Amino acid sequence: MRTFVLRARAAPTDSQKLLASIGKEAHAEILAHTLMNAVFVAQSHRADVRVYLVLESTQDFSRTVFFDINAMHELGGFDERALLGKIARALDASRGMGKEEARPVESGVTVRTVSFERLVLELAENHQLYVMDRKGTPIREQSFQGNSCFLLTDHIPMPKNTFHTLERLGTKKLSLGSKMLFASQCVVLIHHELDQR
Numbered sequence: 001m002r003t004f005v006l007r008a009r010a011a012p013t014d015s016q017k018l019l020a021s022i023g024k025e026a027h028a029e030i031l032a033h034t035l036m037n038a039v040f041v042a043q044s045h046r047a048d049v050r051v052y053l054v055l056e057s058t059q060d061f062s063r064t065v066f067f068d069i070n071a072m073h074e075l076g077g078f079d080e081r082a083l084l085g086k087i088a089r090a091l092d093a094s095r096g097m098g099k100e101e102a103r104p105v106e107s108g109v110t111v112r113t114v115s116f117e118r119l120v121l122e123l124a125e126n127h128q129l130y131v132m133d134r135k136g137t138p139i140r141e142q143s144f145q146g147n148s149c150f151l152l153t154d155h156i157p158m159p160k161n162t163f164h165t166l167e168r169l170g171t172k173k174l175s176l177g178s179k180m181l182f183a184s185q186c187v188v189l190i191h192h193e194l195d196q197r
């Protein structure tokens, strides 16, 4: 199982604002591209992939939209409109939710009002966490056993405090080279590397 978490710090939790932010400061397209590259290959999709998108620009609680590909019946298209449409529907389904609640959206898709910090605490119980960082261990030198979970951000870096939390959870820093890439490009390279093993 490969798990990806995108911490989208600039992404609005209001669906209309999210859709209006494509190509603007919040860059909602980052979510679509990351989901697309995590899930789809040409003419098919990958099995055994889970994606958590954590949207943090909010008036109340972060929204974590969870995609369990093995449980999804209807993946829909892989274009930005289709993917952001799925995320927007999950956000609409989350209206009125209290803190740390969960609601099913469709088969394989769940929305939760859970923060990034809370989510990684949970994932650390049965995954080795890797935070993607240009200064980390080169991915080629890293061995992978069991469930791996890769943590990424949008264009806004992780706050310093998060790194302390991640360290306590035994998170390893993993590098894909010295060039600063998009999160979605990191996902492709991670898949590629693991596909070779």
Ligand SMILES: C[S@@+](CC[C@H](N)C(=O)[O-])C[C@H]1O[C@@H](n2cnc3c(N)ncnc32)[C@H](O)[C@@H]1O
Residues within 6 Å of the ligand: 132, 133, 134, 135, 151, 152, 153, 154, 155, 156, 157, 158, 174, 175, 176, 177, 178, 179, 180, 181, 182, 183, 186
């Ligand atoms: C556009 S980058 C984030 C840029 C942000 N301004 C920063 O300084 O972290 C998006 C995500 O890709 C990861 N990333 C980008 N290039 C990378 C590389 N060469 N190796 C590992 N992770 C990388 C970053 O750590 C981040 O999680």
